[in-house]
Amino acid sequence: MSEAESSESQPQVVSGLEGVLACHSSVCFIDGPAGTLRYRGYEIGDFVTSAEFLDVAWLLWSGEWPSAQESALFVEKVAVNRELPSSVLSLLETAPMETANPMAVMRTAVSLLGVEDSSADDYSIDSLWEKAQGLLGRLPTIVAAMSRRVAGRDIVAPHPELGHSANYLYMLTGEPPSDSAAYALNALLNTYAEHELNASTFAARTTVGTLSDYYSAIVTGLGTVKGALHGGAVDDAMEVFSRIGAVENVSPYLDAALAARVKVPGFGHRVYRTRDPRAEAMDNLAETMGAEMGEPHWHAVASSLERELRTRKGLSANVDYYSALVLHHLGFPHKMFTSVIASSRVAGWTAHIGEQYANNRLIRPRALYGGQPARTYQPSSAR
Ligand SMILES: CC(C)(COP(=O)(O)OP(=O)(O)OC[C@H]1O[C@@H](n2cnc3c(N)ncnc32)[C@H](O)[C@@H]1OP(=O)(O)O)[C@@H](O)C(=O)NCCC(=O)NCCS
Incomplete structure (x- = not known):
């Protein structure tokens, strides 16, 4: 056997899983060498500044842009979810924001939302969309509240009349924002909404691949996007x-x-x-x-x-x-940036979580063992 043939038959570890195809997906297309990114077939540059973020979330979840009526209803449904339960508010009011990493606080807040949701373990698709709408509405409230605390200011309640991005900035500054600021935040949220099998999305899919719940998957995503090589x-x-x-x-x-x-x-x-x-x-x-x-x-x-x-x-x-x-x-305190990104990426995580549930198989790769060979156990008295 030639050297090449013998190395081909050896199991190989793909470092960092680079280039490994781990699942089928119809959410997002990336061509790395060409620098192409499409959400559900649509080129990012064609809609990033013009589409509404909640329409983009709808597109990612359903595969198509919403009709005017669907869009209006969806905006309303997300907006009624902006308020936070008192347990989460008191976490945000008391967390030591001078020292805590905001992503750790956000992760804990989402975990608490899961504890408060009596349907957390309902795995039906309708329940998944309900929970996801809830998070789309509540994550900006969580991020804005943490930002206010970081700046030493009181938390501002959501404004029911304002659109998604305008309300986000209103809760950050306490003032209705300019159209140009809301436009910029909307574009940023669209930019971050989805990115195929990045580390946090893969982690979230792995979590629901065990048939764990939606909140656990989002907590996994938050813990993963926090890192300096990813959203950090x-x-x-x-x-x-x-x-x-x-x-x-x-x-x-x-x-x-x-x-x-x-x-x-x-x-x-x-x-x-x-x-x-x-x-x-x-x-x-x-x-x-x-x-x-x-x-x-x-x-x-x-x-x-x-x-x-x-x-x-x-x-x-x-x-x-x-x-x-x-x-x-836009005025976000510098240590808050990753949490803003996460409040957008929840759209993509959700689309992938839905896909994973719909065609699930446990995600369980292998490791190539490189430790000690088999050894004889000695009881502690003999060591
Ligand atoms: C994103 C990232 C994690 C990709 O990692 P990766 O695919 O494992 O790539 P590698 O770390 O192996 O980098 C390949 C080469 O480019 C260099 N490189 C990659 N990113 C670099 C960076 N941000 N600054 C300087 N050099 C960098 C590496 O040193 C390496 O060079 P070498 O082959 O001479 O050692 C890496 O580019 C990085 O750490 N970037 C900074 C963090 C960041 O911006 N993350 C957000 C990604 S959207």
Whole structure:
């Protein structure tokens, strides 16, 4: 047997499951080398700034855009779910926001919502959509409440008359937002709504693959998206911009980061070999918002760093890079950014959870053992 034949017959571990096809899905299409992203067949760039986020959620769940009537009814159903039960409110009022990671608080809040929901273990599809509508309505209330606490301010109750994004910003600032701010948040929520089998979606699918419940899967997703290699990168990108501060500091920062082999937050991607197709809309918004708010230096720093990193390492910005600036200009405290993303990604998680339930098989890969060979057990008295 040749060496090549013998290595082919050996079991191989695919590091990080890179390129492994783990399930069939009709929610989202990605072509990494071409930099293409489609939700249910629709190119992200065609609707990201023009579609309403709740219509996008509907599209992801049902496969088609809602009719005007379906859309209006859905908006109403999500809006009536904005209020939080008193147990969750008291968690948000008392959690130590000075030290706690907001994603940990959010994860706990969703877990508590599951405890409060007497239908948590109802696995029917109708019940799944009910719960998902509930979370679409309540997660912004949770994120805004945490943001107010982080800023040392009182929690603001939802405004029943405002649309999804406008109400989100109202609960953040206490004032009805400008149309342009609501437009920017809506685009950001659309940008993050879905992204195929990313780590958190895979984790959520794995959870319901055991026939566990919807809330457990969302808690899994939240715990997974929190990490610095996933959604956590958006908080870290803002931290880098703050540290750099001015365009003249970009090169020295990059020299030091590359010498220390630091992964610069907001760069690189497991799937895309081009610039992340979601970066474009966030880049444009970050530039416009920075100029309008008299803070153009943020975008100048970011685009200078992107140019240098592309030249020196061939790396392009991913979605989290310019989104950090959009979230900053919208007024979210810097440590809250990942939680805003999660309040959007719940749409995609839900679509995948529905798919998993509909055609379930336990997800249970194998590990290639590399530990000790078989050994003889010695009782503790003999060790
Ligand atoms: C997204 C990410 C986790 C993908 O990881 P991955 O597919 O395992 O890719 P690798 O970490 O193996 O990176 C491949 C190469 O690109 C380099 N690279 C990747 N991302 C980089 C980054 N952000 N900064 C500097 N170098 C980076 C790696 O050092 C490696 O180079 P090498 O082969 O010379 O060692 C990785 O790019 C990263 O850590 N990015 C920063 C965090 C981030 O922005 N996450 C959000 C993703 S949407």
